[in-house]
Amino acid sequence: MVDQQLVTTSNQLEGYRITKHLGMVRGITVRSRSILGNIAGGFQTILGGKISIYVELCERARAEAYDQMVQHANDRGANAIINIRYDANEVMSGVTEVLCYGTAVQVVNV
Numbered sequence: 001m002v003d004q005q006l007v008t009t010s011n012q013l014e015g016y017r018i019t020k021h022l023g024m025v026r027g028i029t030v031r032s033r034s035i036l037g038n039i040a041g042g043f044q045t046i047l048g049g050k051i052s053i054y055v056e057l058c059e060r061a062r063a064e065a066y067d068q069m070v071q072h073a074n075d076r077g078a079n080a081i082i083n084i085r086y087d088a089n090e091v092m093s094g095v096t097e098v099l100c101y102g103t104a105v106q107v108v109n110v
Helices: 034-046 052-075
Strands: 015-031 080-092 095-109
Touching: 015 052, 015 080, 052 080, 052 095
Parallel strands: none
Antiparallel strands: 015 095, 080 095
16 A cells, blocks of 8 residues: 555646655566466457457556556655656567656645
């Protein structure tokens, strides 16, 4: 469980003033689907449409990377994270890394 943070993809937070930049924060996870999951995904691919087993895997990976990023910001004393982004790369066949990163800041209400 992570603490509440103000998080945005923009460079600023409406109604807040940035008082201190604390640097880049990030969270990363590397995931693969089990052989049984790949078989189930293969069947869903044959039938067409949404491949729910892979959607679930991607959502879990993004959530894990996001939570790690927020924890990294908490450790630096931030109360907000601006300019967050996600990135994903295939490390090897069937293995994907998901990275969530942004800039940790301290903000005050204006």
